[in-house]
Amino acid sequence: MADFKDQIVEIQETIARIEQKLDQINIAQASIRDLREIKNRVYKEAISGARERREIFATLDAIQKSIAALQANARARLDRRTDIPATELRVGIFVDVQNIFYAAKPFNARLDFEKLLELSVGKRRLIRAIAYVVQSPDVDQSNFISMLQQKSYEVKRKDLRQRSDGSAKGDWDMGMAIDIMRFVDKLDVVVLVSGDGDFVPLVDLVKTLGPRVEVISFTYNTARDLINSADEHIPIEEALLLRNSAQAESAT
Incomplete structure (x- = not known):
């Protein structure tokens, strides 16, 4: 067992x-x-x-x-x-009207857009001149805009936007940059009429793509980086100004 x-x-x-x-x-x-x-x-x-x-x-x-x-x-x-000869250089002019308008105020003057065009183009060939205007609802700018159009400027308009806090905003920085890049391959010279330092990256980019960049502005109101970035800075002086009168048109 x-x-x-x-x-x-x-x-x-x-x-x-x-x-x-x-x-x-x-x-x-x-x-x-x-x-x-x-x-x-x-x-x-x-x-x-x-x-x-x-x-x-x-x-x-x-x-x-x-x-x-x-x-x-x-x-x-x-x-x-x-x-290529100077007479064949293709020029595009892009005017930040609001920036220049306010920069001219201390001089009790406004920009002479006809002389601006003559200075910018010189003996070169104008391809496009665009003026970027910010419209205020309480200011009649019809005469000013008609004047620009008569002097061969294409006018682009944007309404001034009122914020909820009571402040207002209206600028053309992005629109101008888009237009400049749209025309860059058709231009040998880009003339930027503004003192806004926000355009420095755009100026640097345009130069790498070939065109010469000229900046026209009031020196006192122009970012130093913008002056240094441009191929040439042309200061707005007395010869480019019209003294304001009681009947002078407003630009903004």
């Missing part, structure tokens, strides 16, 4: 060892599966990463080629600009 019990115990122990082995095998198999899954995932990520790297490098290469093309175009434009 004792031998039988001993045999049962031995069988149970054997079964337990077998089950333990089976558990170990299952754990090992599970670990192997996990490792295989990890390997496959890493492999897929590596392939995906390689694809992404290729795409990134291809994009960077395309960007570099675009930069090189722009630089080559800018060099060609610069070379062309120095070679």
